Amino acid sequence: MEVKILDLARQYELIQDEVEKAVCEQMKSGMYIGGKAVADFEQEFAKYIGVKHAISVNSGTDSLVIALKALGIKPGDEVITTPFTFFATAETIAMVGAVPVFVDVKEDTYNIDPDKIEEKITDKTKAILPVHIFGQPADMEQISQIAKKHGLVVIEDACQAVGAAISGKKAGSFADAGCFSFFPTKNLGAFGDAGMITTNDDSVATICRAFKEHGMAQNGAKARYILEGVEDELEGTASPDALYNPYKYYNYLIAYNSRMDAIQARVLGIKLKHLNEFNAKRAAIAAFYNEAFSGCSGITTPIVKEGYTPVWHQYAFRCTQKDEMGNFLASKGVGSAAFYPVPLHLQKAFTYLGYKEGDLPVAEMLTKQTVCLPIFPELTKEELMYVTENVKAFFAG
Ligand SMILES: Cc1ncc(COP(=O)(O)O)c(C=O)c1O
Numbered sequence: 375m376e377v378k379i380l381d382l383a384r385q386y387e388l389i390q391d392e393v394e395k396a397v398c399e400q401m402k403s404g405m406y407i408g409g410k411a412v413a414d415f416e417q418e419f420a421k422y423i424g425v426k427h428a429i430s431v432n433s434g435t436d437s438l439v440i441a442l443k444a445l446g447i448k449p450g451d452e453v454i455t456t457p458f459t460f461f462a463t464a465e466t467i468a469m470v471g472a473v474p475v476f477v478d479v480k481e482d483t484y485n486i487d488p489d490k491i492e493e494k495i496t497d498k499t500k501a502i503l504p505v506h507i508f509g510q511p512a513d514m515e516q517i518s519q520i521a522k523k524h525g526l527v528v529i530e531d532a533c534q535a536v537g538a539a540i541s542g543k544k545a546g547s548f549a550d551a552g553c554f555s556f557f558p559t560k561n562l563g564a565f566g567d568a569g570m571i572t573t574n575d576d577s578v579a580t581i582c583r584a585f586k587e588h589g590m591a592q593n594g595a596k597a598r599y600i601l602e603g604v605e606d607e608l609e610g611t612a613s614p615d616a617l618y619n620p621y622k623y624y625n626y627l628i629a630y631n632s633r634m635d636a637i638q639a640r641v642l643g644i645k646l647k648h649l650n651e652f653n654a655k656r657a658a659i660a661a662f663y664n665e666a667f668s669g670c671s672g673i674t675t676p677i678v679k680e681g682y683t684p685v686w687h688q689y690a691f692r693c694t695q696k697d698e699m700g701n702f703l704a705s706k707g708v709g710s711a712a713f714y715p716v717p718l719h720l721q722k723a724f725t726y727l728g729y730k731e732g733d734l735p736v737a738e739m740l741t742k743q744t745v746c747l748p749i750f751p752e753l754t755k756e757e758l759m760y761v762t763e764n765v766k767a768f769f770a771g
Contacts, residue, residue, distance in 0.1 A: 434555025
């Protein structure tokens with residue numbers, strides 16, 4: 375038997391009719407970027423997360439860059455984040471000219487350790503950027519309290535956590551902004567790159583809308599007013615529906631091009647309707663694995679905090695023979711992955727920050743021990759049994 379780490383084609387089969395109809399309709403409409411399909415999906419997503427605004431962008435990476443800029447993070451500012459995450463989390467901090475400051479993680483949840491945040495706060499610290507790693511929310515209550523005490527903004531990297539929640543409140547609704555990725559392998563995945571920013575703040579939403587589209591038109595003018603206090607000399611002279619719209623090629627800020635394709639919005643809108651069901655299937659698989667490994671002394675299974683609802687983007691257990699386990703599973707046809715093999719403070723690209731091995735021991739230990747197993751909603755019972763049998767066989771052998 376072969377069990378892949380992820381098989382996206384199976385999910386496609388389930389929603390094929392709906393998707394093909396919607397995509398064909400969109401292609402015939404002649405509207406390919408932005409427009410009604412994207413606006414509709416933004417509204418549905420905002421409602422699902424429970425926030426006032428959802429601003430679509432081209433990727434999770436762009437969502438982070440634009441949110442950081444919109445929240446006023448400037449060159450030289452320090453942003454506290456986790457080293458146990460995908461590179462983009464800290465890369466985007468560096469892209470806006472700020473300095474990533476890494477705080478070690480907790481060994482049970484793999485998320486940033488809030489008890490270690492305050493010792494890293496300096497007079498240059500402007501923001502905390504927690505990640506809901508593998509789909510389990512970071513401790514947003516404690517992080518928000520620390521941020522409030524020190525006057526810092528908070529940006530949630532919810533790229534792996536669409537639908538995750540703490541006491542029923544969704545990831546992406548706790549902070550000044552939430553950032554999402556719809557990269558195809560995510561629990562809500564597009565058929566290409568796409569992302570979203572969520573916020574309850576009207577000004578942040580306007581600035582994000584301006585930044586995602588060349589700082590132009592009314593949003594650009596409004597964002598310039600919010601950011602620089604400069605009045606819009608065109609105000610009142612144009613209607614967005616007018617044939618001649620003097621706003622259209624007026625640019626007010628140096629910004630980005632980061633728009634969502636209409637086809638991606640249609641696909642995502644369809645998948646969003648199935649998301650709770652998909653997430654529930656992931657949770658059932660995680661429960662199956664936890665149960666199967668409960669008596670297995672070589673394995674430390676992931677911990678879920680009381681009141682927390684993860685979406686299981688990954689199921690990652692700890693095992694001191696990580697490489698041997700991965701090779702053994704591969705020899706049996708079982709796909710596994712090693713997220714993440716290098717903690718960000720030791721990534722070559724961040725050498726200039728001056729971290730060394732031993733600085734963040736928990737994250738370093740996790741990168742040597744975490745093994746991720748297949749956890750997509752369409753896995754069959756037989757496949758799951760085959761996976762668990764082989765994980766156990768590794769220790770028996
Ligand atoms: C935690 C995290 N942050 C940021 C990103 C970047 O998202 P994208 O690949 O859509 O740019 C990802 C996804 O790969 C991620 O997992």
